[in-house]
Amino acid sequence: MPFHGADLKQISAVEMALLGSFYCVLTLQAALSLAMVHAQDDQSGFISIDCGIAEGSNYTDKKTGINYVSDAGFIESGKNQEILSTYKSNTLDFQLRSLRSFPENSRNCYTLRPKQGKGNRYLIRARFMYGNYDFKGQPPQFDLYLGNDHWSRIHFNVSLEMDYEIIHLTSSDYIHVCLVSIGLGKPFISALEIRLLDSTMYANQLQSLVLFERTNFGTSETLRYADDKYDRIWNPIALSGITNVQTSRPVSIGPSTKEQVPSKVMSTAIFPTNTKNDLLYTWKATSESEEFFMYIYFAEIETVKSNESREFMIYLNGVNWGGPISPVDHTTTTYFTSFFNSSSYELTIGRTQNSTLPPMYNAIELYNAIRLQQRQTEDQDATVMWSIKSTYGIKRNWQGDPCVPNGSVWDGVSCSYNDTYNLRIISMNLSFSGLSGEIAPALANLTMIQSLDLSYNNLTGSVPNFLASLDFLRILNLTGNSFKRPLPSKLLEKAKQGSLALRLGPHLKKCCPKGSCKKNKNKKVVIIVIATVATLFVLSTILVVLWIAKRRQTQDPSIELRKQCFTYSEVQRITDSFNNVIGKGGFGTVFYGLIGDTRVAVKMLSESSAQRYKEFQAEVSLLMSVHHKNITSLVGYCDEGKHKGIIYEYMANGNLGMHLFDESPNVLSWKKRLQIAYDAAQGLEYMHHGCQPPIVHRDVKCTNILLKKNLQAKLADFGLSRAFTTEGDTHVSTIIAGTPGYLDPDYFTTNRLTEKSDVYSFGVVLLELTTGRPAISTDIYIIRWVKSMIEKGSVEDIIDPRIQGEFETNIAWKVVDIAMACVDSSSVERPTMNDVVMDLKKCLKAE
Secondary structure (H helix, E strand, C coil): CCCCCCCCCCCCCCCCCCCCHHHHHHHHHHHCCCCCCCCCCCCCCEEEEECCCCCCCEEECCCCCCEEEEHHHCCCCCEEEECCHHHCCCCCCHHHCEEEECCCCCEEEEEECCCCCCCCEEEEEEEECCCCCCCCCCCCEEEEEECCEEEEEECCCCCCCEEEEEEEECCCCCEEEEEEEEEECCCEECEEEEEECCCCCCCCCCCEEEEEEEEECCCCCCECCCCCCCCCCEECCCCCCEEEEECCCCCEECCCCCCCCCHHHHCEEEEECCCCCCEEEEEECCCCCCCEEEEEEECECCCCCCCCCCCEEEEECCEEEEEEECCEECEEEEEEEEECCCCEEEEEEEECCCCCCCCCECEEEEEEEECCCCCCECHHHHHHHHHHHHHHCCCCCCCCCCCCCHHHCCCCEEEECCCCCCEEEEEEECCCCCCEECCCHHHHHCCCCCEEECCCCEEEECCCHHHHHCCCCCEEECCCCEECCCCCHHHHHHHHHCCCEEECCCEEEEECCCCCEECCCCCCCCCCCCCCHHHHCCCCCCEEECCCCCCCCCCCCCCCCCCCECCHHHHHHHCCCCCCEEEEECCEEEEEEEECCEEEEEEEECHHHHHHHHHHHHHHHHHHHCCCCCECCEEEEEEECCEEEEEEECCCCCECHHHHCCCCCCCCCHHHHHHHHHHHHHHHHHHHHHCCCCEECCCCCHHHEEECCCCCEEECCCCCCEECCCCCCCCEECCCCCCCCCCCHHHHHHCEECHHHHHHHHHHHHHHHHHCCCCEECCEEHHHHHHHHHHHCCHHHCCCHHHCCCCCHHHHHHHHHHHHHHCCCCHHHCCCHHHHHHHHHHHHHHC
């Protein structure tokens, strides 16, 4: 904001009472009276974070004496960086030399919890210094949010530091400062600071105040802590046509000043060198609706003789705004006002006719007033979520507020948005999250929870009684853990009454000698993990009957396992005597069937395919232990004499190949293709990185990607799959297996099977999805064809022409890049499925 110095501007004195600002101050202050903790000189009200320094680091700043810590304890995403040495001047604050950048995620949040808690007013300051850390010479632009509320748009040049401040009355114990990408470069931050203010400071309003300018006149020195115990930064300004004055005596706080302006700030002031002139201060608003709050601080710091007087008026855009004002000797007086409805402003301080001395002032603060919604998760629920994250070491992208904004709700969490104020968590799905130990007591405080899924973890100990005391809990899934018996009687009673759907998991069953399966009600409920294929099929000893409960986004809720082992006569009834054929292959025939009202697909191994019995065993074994939303679910199997069959959930839309190539009448849209690719990639990622030991599919291709009615994709056909059975294995030596066109050349030449073999096959599938061409057609290999088209430089010639240009060019290029990286001839150069999933997720979001 420019200061135009002391212009020659003579005005007449107008007798006018000071506006009723102080009355407003007192009224609003009474309405906001809260028991608050005063900020102390010992930094007890400070949180000072140096972003980008090593985890666990801390230091005391030599300039200010402020104690800074690493930001590693406040955020999990981002990358530590340093500005270039060219910009590390001796005058640059130490905490601006490092930064944390955020190349991943569109929204990254710091979460802070001041020990003084909610109901307090804080100064929150985010600091930025670009310093060409990324060698691009082009500073990014991005948005700064306070929780779910927009704070400011961040933009700056290469060499200047920028500070963004907001004064905020909190309604929650948690403060979330979020950096949000707007597609104009990667967000970053250099430092983050929170300062507890006194309860009386800036208490004349209900809005939050975004700092526009804080200026200390009459000095060339920047002042902050410890001169200001609240660590406000008071910047000097160089002016012409004015005279600086200062005093060595302390300046006290007057009764009208609640803002605790430091004595050192008030000990300097300015007045026009030509004592007949006025002081002029101008600035521009971004819009006429932008509301300003202005605090002007006066103190007489010169010796005024008995025959002298200093008296002046305040004008805004030529309108008499207040006065006459006479500064009090070495005592601070505050003039406060608010205004809007102009695109530019001119503040004039003019002497009255009775004044023998020129006008003067010591400091000014200008703020933009904004009203924030402050929609946040109820503190009690938020505390539980942070406790759960810490207790179990959950490695999800859990950042910021659990419930807001809607687009960034924590993975696995659902919230109630009916309340007009704080939000409540009503559902939590922690299935397949690697939890171990006992059920955390903190869950007792999720008093509004309706559904809790803890299935398929490594939880042990007793099921706690408090679960029966959660009044709104309607669904509780404890499947796939190792809890002690007995269960709490109150919990079982609620389940018996029907007020709680209690899911406990698979039951131990035996198989009769002739293969018919009967329940044994005297056996305890257990899960038998079959370690090897041989053990699995010693059916005279063990029969596993598994009830599949609702898993985190892994099962179609319509699929319920009646039993895992089926007799041949039962399979005949399910398939209506094998009357409805829906597929054929080298393994045998696939039939449509019904178990009750549930549709299934039954794959029967033909008697002439005895050599495939090992694949049959392998697939059943794998599907017994692997559960994921993008992997076809096992309903059961039959292994009775020469009759071998596998029963799957029914996939109404068949396989991907049926929809993709020229003979298909229905053309898949570009977005749907991306979603199918993303679905299939997630299934492979789970096999590679979510299973212990990791599993290689070994035959990824379009016909082994099945589609549900809504076109959700699931991997299928695991007869060739292999697991790395020894911890630390990086490959398996095996006989070549797979499908021409999808087969990894590294695997083909070395017999060394790795996860990257699946990545190669997936890359071919991704090219098929992109181009609409099969892997091999008329002796033209799809990879060679795409390479030749890339050289021509037009992605439009690569994408399936049936899409008719309904795609975004940059996203299309990115998808082609992902696919070509996957099919790199060197397996070492290929990405992992983790990388592929992240890249496809970004493409899908962008689309």
